[in-house]
Amino acid sequence: MQQYLSFQLYGVLASWGEQAVGESRHSATHPSRSAILGLLAAALGIKREQEQVLKRLSDSVAMGFKVMHSGLVLKDYHTVQIPAEDKKAKHHYTRRDELFRSGKPGTVLSSREYRQDALALAAVWLNEQAAYSLEQLKQALQQPSFQLYLGRKSCPLSLPVNPKIIAADSFISALEQYPPFEAEKKHYLGLENITYYWEKSPHSGIENYGYRVSRYDQPLNRKHWQFCSRDEYVLLATGESHVSESR
Incomplete structure (x- = not known):
């Protein structure tokens, strides 16, 4: 049997970033690989500029999700002030310095998408030559x-x-063995179909079940916010019925 680190993801708001084009920042209906890697990195104390350490973490784990409720969509439209371009500018100590001492600030329009009251479970398992143990991550x-x-x-x-x-x-x-919490038992079960998402891995325990989609959430370069695509498998399940593990 394989060991999996399972944990719950519940919040009033969540945002699982998709490809960003123009002023719109959309959210997927379920957690992204990059977001869960970021969550694990934050827990471990890895800083954003430690790219090699972040890469070792990414290479160490594979993951899958059980989504009980994808959440209601919330859109936030707002404006953001940006500083004027100033090639001679030195370090700014405050946001006020950045905005107003380099010339007249500009404005960027931004539309961002969130998921309200979303509920999902995540499972993480180790790849070969993993740099971390599941106990360390736990x-x-x-x-x-x-x-x-x-x-x-x-x-x-x-x-x-x-x-x-x-x-x-x-x-x-x-x-399926993960203990449910009260919010799940009272409000979510039976409200919508449960959906499973996972990446192909020797230790997932699933052999190409469901259908496959491409998703751009594999971190490539943290400094430049670059991501590459990966294959993600999807399985739609009805309620809490048992899901076959072979096909």
Whole structure:
């Protein structure tokens, strides 16, 4: 049997970033790989500029998700002030210095999308030659070095992630064994179809079940916010019925 680190993702707001084009910043209906890597990195105390360490973390893990409720869409339209271009500018100590001492500031329009009251479970398992153990990741999630959030800093967790290491034949079985919490039992079960998402991996326990889509959420260069595509498998399940693990 394979071991999986399972934990819950619930918040009043979440934002699972999609490809950003122009002023619009859309959110997917389920967690992105980059967002979960960021959450694990924050728990471990890895800083954004530590690109090699972030890459080792990314190479160490694979992941899958069980989405019970994708959340209602919330759109936020606002304006953002940006400083005028000043090639001679030195370090700015305050936001006021940045905006007003380099010339007249400009304005950027921005439309951002969030998911309200979304609920999902995540399962993480290790690849070959992993730089971390599941126990290390579990302890980090229990006592995170930095604040954990759901895709954006403005989307903090509404409940602890409550990590559990579960031995199972597949990540789906591990997530089915994960203990439900009260919000799930009272409000979500039966309201919509449960959906599973995962990446192909020797240790997922699933062999190409469902259909496949491409998703641009594999971090490529953190400094330049660049991402590349990966294949993600999808399985639609009805309610809480058992899902077959072979086909």
